[in-house]
Amino acid sequence: MNVIRNVLCPFCGCCCDDLEVEVDSNRIVNVRNACALGRGKFLSIGEHRLLKPLVRVNGELVETDLDKAIEKAVEIVKDSSYPVFYGFGCTSCEAIKLCLEMADLLGGLADNISVVCHGPTILGLQDMGIPSATLGQVRHRADLIIYWGCNPVEAHPRHMLRYGPLSNGRFVAGRKNRRMVVVDVRRTSTAAMADVFIQVKPNSDFEVLTALRALVNDLDLEVEEVGGVPVGKLEELADMMVNAKFGALFFGLGLTMSYGKEHNVESAIALVRDLNKKTKFIMIPMRGHFNVTGANEVFTWQTGYPFCVDFSMGYPRYNPGETSAIDVMARGDCDLLFVVGADPCSHLPRQIVEKLKNVKLIVLDPAVTPTVKMADVAIPVAYVGIEAGGTAYRMDGVPLRLKKIIDPPPGVLSDVDVLNQILRRLK
Amino acid sequence: MILVSGRSLEQGLGKEASKFSKRYIDATTVCQIDPEDMRKLNIGDGGSVRISSQYGSVVVKAVKSKYAPHPGVIFMAYGPWVNSLTGPETHGTGMPSFKGLEVEVEPVEVAEGSQREG
Secondary structure, eight states: OEEEEEEOOOSBTTOOOOEEEEEETTEEEEEESOOHHHHHHHHTTTTTBOOSOEEEETTEEEEOOHHHHHHHHHHHHHHOSSEEEEEOTTSOHHHHHHHHHHHHHHTOEEEEGGGGTTHHHHHHHHHHOOOOOOHHHHHHHOSEEEEESOOHHHHSTTHHHHTSTTOBOSSSBSGGGOEEEEEESSOOTTGGGOSEEEEOOTTOHHHHHHHHHHHHTTOOOOSSEETTEEHHHHHHHHHHHHHOSEEEEEEOHHHHSSTTTHHHHHHHHHHHHHHTTTSEEEEEEOOOBTTHHHHHHHHHHHHSSSSOEEOTTSSOEEOTTTSSHHHHHHHTOOSEEEEESOOHHHHSOHHHHHHGGGSEEEEEESBOOHHHHHOSEEEEBOOBTTTBOEEEEOTTSOEEEEOOOSOOSTTOBOHHHHHHHHHHHHO | OEEEEEOOHHHHHHHHHOTTSHHHHHHHSEEEEOHHHHHHTTOOTTOEEEEEOSSOEEEEEEEEOTTOOOTTEEEEESSTTGGGTSOSOOTTTTOOOOEEEEOEEEEEOOOTTOOOOO
């Protein structure tokens, strides 16, 4: 039995790096310090595995060997006039870099899953900038923590313990020394732990944020309620924010996926900017998949843009709404979708998934997913962060090392190795 | 009614068990409704409801929300079923509207043993 310590969890954007994994004969037998989601991932990797490469022949997926699958993938890629490379939330920065190289080489489009999570956050911060910090700063200093439009108890289960209200910081320690506020449309399990819960009407975040800005700037509101929230409650929150020594606003898809989208984020940024005239306040998006932040980072190093990058003109072009994977698929512009580290057939609107019937689909995935079932070529790869190493970025933009703790099943390579083989044959 | 989709712990655990596992399907074919709304619409706890948007329609299981009260708001976990209801328009952002979608909710009878529609 071998215990591997300080393992990074490849589940959510918290990227908890204190896991201890017990390995016996290349098999994970126990995981300590992980939340239910992280533990579930480590302990279930063998249960729904894609073990053999698949290619579609006469409408049916049939098993083949790796070399033939790669050959078929290369053939499809070469025949494509406008390929879209998509996904990357669950892979390493090293694999993302190779996909960008391919998109550039072929004059295609590269987009990552932030387009359907915190894409509007990126649009907002490009307009406004973002007053941010690391999670370590929040842990050690924040005396007021606000969760807006997110439910970490269910989506980021160790966030509150490691970085949030329950964490033991150097200068501010434990729950009793911190105030916690939750703003949401439902009284979630996170809200049940808060000192103050503010229930907003759906699609009203922009109005509530704007009202809070007015109150923080000492203006009176001549209404009884805003977005379903009594003004007295908003005044209470504004006072808490102004009187905090170090406030942290964590925000989720409640802001980015509802009406207003990037304008909600801009309004939140404006609020935090205003608060910094009176105290110290920062904000951090609650990123979902463990390396979706890394996807934005690698895209930006390589192309200058964090997502929605089109190479069809011979140079990187960025115009979300036009060069976003969803819009390209909706218009029927692409003839190939090349997916790494994502399952779009489960997570995109059905009308978009139906469009995929008319495009070729190549997927690299460790598991059998609905996208694998729809694929023309599906190539099994190692679980990044368990069977393959690499780099991931935590939700606050801190790069961390993913460890390889066991070998992948026989014949299964890392996505970096598979992508390198495809790229070599394309050049 | 307003439909909000989002993560749930069961959906996250089911996802790792397999997108074809009973756990994942059970987690993503459930709609959480405010108990008062269920009473008004004559929907029984555990009964079936048809949820329709301008983009599609699904029949899923209705359960009393443990996060009530949230009158007029229903919740479903991310997955293929709720995505049958979301539209492809991104309004220039690249992002479809996965939350805050207007839907109609009505009780339906589903024959025992039949599968839910999606």
